[in-house]
Amino acid sequence: MRLPLVIQDRSFNKDGSLHYSAVPLLDATGEQAVVNGKPVFTSYPEFFGNTITVNGKVWPYLDVEPRKYRFRLLNGSDSRFYNMWLELAGGGSIPANAVGLIGNEGGLLPTMVSVARSDDSGLLLSPGERADLIIDFSKFAAGAILTVRNDAATPYPNGDDVASNTTGRIMQFRINKPLSGTDTSQMPMNPKAAVRPAGWDTPSRTATFDLQETDEFDRFVYSPETGTALPRLMLRVNGRSFADPLDPQEFHSLDAIEDWILINSTVDMHPMHIHLVHFEVLEKGTISADDYAAATALSMPTVSGIGLQPNVDELGRPVTPGSENPYTVHASELGWKETVRVPPGSDTGLRVGYVKVRAKFDRVGTYMWHCHILAHEEHEMMRPFTVAP
Ligand SMILES: [Cu+2]
Known part of the structure; x- marks a missing residue:
């Protein structure tokens, strides 16, 4: 069944x-x-x-x-x-x-x-x-x-x-239903190992995207809970909204194998969904807020020199890879993924979360990637990318 x-x-x-x-x-x-x-x-x-x-x-x-x-x-x-x-x-x-x-x-x-x-x-x-x-x-x-x-x-x-x-x-x-026939099926203990394309171990480029929660200062929403008007929340990627022009990182050469580092400085976990490709989740962990601040600005096109620390939680403590801790890649994420849970930053602001994925961009066209919290997507946490020869 x-x-x-x-x-x-x-x-x-x-x-x-x-x-x-x-x-x-x-x-x-x-x-x-x-x-x-x-x-x-x-x-x-x-x-x-x-x-x-x-x-x-x-x-x-x-x-x-x-x-x-x-x-x-x-x-x-x-x-x-x-x-x-x-x-x-x-x-x-x-x-x-x-x-x-x-x-x-x-x-x-x-x-x-x-x-x-x-x-x-x-x-x-x-x-x-x-x-x-x-x-x-x-x-x-x-x-x-x-x-x-x-x-x-x-x-x-x-x-x-x-x-x-x-x-x-x-x-x-x-x-409460009677058995309609003998169940001869087995639990598959090792369903299928990933078959990776040629060149998988040598990605040609690393793109870095910063997931941000910011406020709009010319649009406000009335909050019935507090009786006050608050700036409307705007979620952006590298300071860009959905309709902003493509950043150079958002152009991909056909058949390129690339790494994407998704950084999350917010307190929410964002399930980021990339159209077109299946990807492998390589790392999760944190970045110190100092390294992050030194390397970024809201309008940044790229981040370099940041101290990624895989399998380190929101306080910088090592966590066991494969454990239930959201700051490590879980065994359930080892297959080919389309959506990856990006760990949040700490509420003390000491560290921000990140995830690193690898994908092959093997079809020409313009595709979307976005947070799969649909209300986040509708508040601009969505970007296009283009694959071209
Ligand atoms: Cu989100």
Whole structure:
């Protein structure tokens, strides 16, 4: 059995229609902006719904047989991350070999990753990320009920809003169907090693992109919470908005193999999605804020001489590669990726996060790359790049 599961958070109005928050957009004089005679509203730079839907249904359940099922998960939420795990009704532990991650966006993983439990190994999915997952329901008693839970903080990872009784529940599996035939399938322990193109170990160039959260000072939003007007948040890449001209780093020679370093000085984790290419995630870690400040300015085209330190957390402490710490590359990120979670800077400002990826740009054209928090993308955290002979 192979089933797609599209996970999204939604809010609803009393009549059942979808609710999406919007606030008046104010101009520099404090009056609501008007375009073509109509008052302008703007969205928040993040949206979090208060219910969870799977394939369009709120908190659904699936009746299953006591056999292996293969699921293709997509986090299709606007802004919400999920750290998912299974909870057995009535208590009891989940066997580590009952839940195996075998692939992500670009294909299969070199080694299956157990993502069974909340304590040390949930399945973390940011908006835009996909997971190829096998659950073996034969490891549980007939009649068992498994709830897919979530305990990711919102905004991730530094937000105060820890998943609640509502957003902490995603769906259920109820093992109450008879076995329709013998399950002869095996859990694939080593699904597929990456096959890298020729020249992979000698990239021709390193491009550096700085993810920024800045304020607009001629556009304001009214905040109902505080009763005050605040500058509208603008997210930029190297100081550029979506419609700004291409930076030399955003031109790629056809078939070039290049590294991209994505730097994150904000407190949010940004799931950056690059169109066209599948890439390999090489490093995650931090940069000291002093090195970063010395090498950058808001309008910088490139950064050089910065002290990258892989597998170092927001306080400069070493972290174990492959661990759950967001400042290292996790085993679930070892396949071909399309979206990579870029770790945040520290809230003390001592260090900023970074990730380094490698890709081959093998098709001519102009493509997009953007934060897959859709509200960030719509607040300008999106850029084009061009591949040409
Ligand atoms: Cu973002």
